[in-house]
Amino acid sequence: MAKKTEGRLVNRAELAEILGISLPTVNAWVKDKMPVVRPGTRGTEWQFDTAAVIQWREERAKHAADGKLNDLEAIEKETALVKLERERLKFAKEAELVVPLDQLERRLSVVFAEVRTSLRNIPKRTASLLVGETDERIFTKTLLEEIDRTLTALSEFNTNALDENLDADQPNGAE
Structure with missing residues (x-):
């Protein structure tokens, strides 16, 4: 049974044109688990539901925005590591190890x-x-x-x- 589509069914080139992206970007998104209605094979074009693809992109953007809080935590961790490394270097200098x-x-x-x-x-x-x-x-x-x-x-x-x-x-x- 075929999936119900909410958007327009398009091939790779049409999807690239609609979203203003290149074909290599479409290929990369497919590898990143972008929804596909039908994978392409020899003689059969790829098929994408534009609504599903747009929803997938929105979810990824939302996830990336949520990840910015994690990025702040990562920056704080990195700052703490830099401070620790400075202390280690200071100790190494005082101990004449460097x-x-x-x-x-x-x-x-x-x-x-x-x-x-x-x-x-x-x-x-x-x-x-x-x-x-x-x-x-x-x-x-x-x-x-x-x-x-x-x-x-x-x-x-x-x-x-x-x-x-x-x-x-x-x-x-x-x-």
């Missing part, structure tokens, strides 16, 4: 400069050891030992001592 970005950048620039200098000095430190050497294995072994020495020295590099020196370089009031 480092200000500018301080980290200063430390990294000094460390990278040290890495660059150390790596660029490898040829100077190995040249006298490798002069006249023709054995590739000795070349490789010597260079790897020097690289390992350099990396070990860099791993022991004390970045904590940098803080006082770097902070002293900052203008008054800067951190």
Whole structure:
């Protein structure tokens, strides 16, 4: 038995034209459970009851308006979460669990400069050891030992001592 219609029966294109929407919007609404009198198949057009579709849209709009109260609650929850996160960050700073970005950048620039200098000095430190050497294995072994020495020295590099020196370089009031 066919459903009783209160509005006009229309196909997808007519519905789109009546409501001033695009065909992709009609398709999206169908996926969102918009009422359909008859789904389209090969050779058969979709059929919609305009009154049922308009009522469905009104109910969705009403539900969305009711949801605005929920949106206020969501905003209040989000605000509370932001405040909590600020408190956590404040605690982390006081406990020195975090480092200000500018301080980290200063430390990294000094460390990278040290890495660059150390790596660029490898040829100077190995040249006298490798002069006249023709054995590739000795070349490789010597260079790897020097690289390992350099990396070990860099791993022991004390970045904590940098803080006082770097902070002293900052203008008054800067951190």
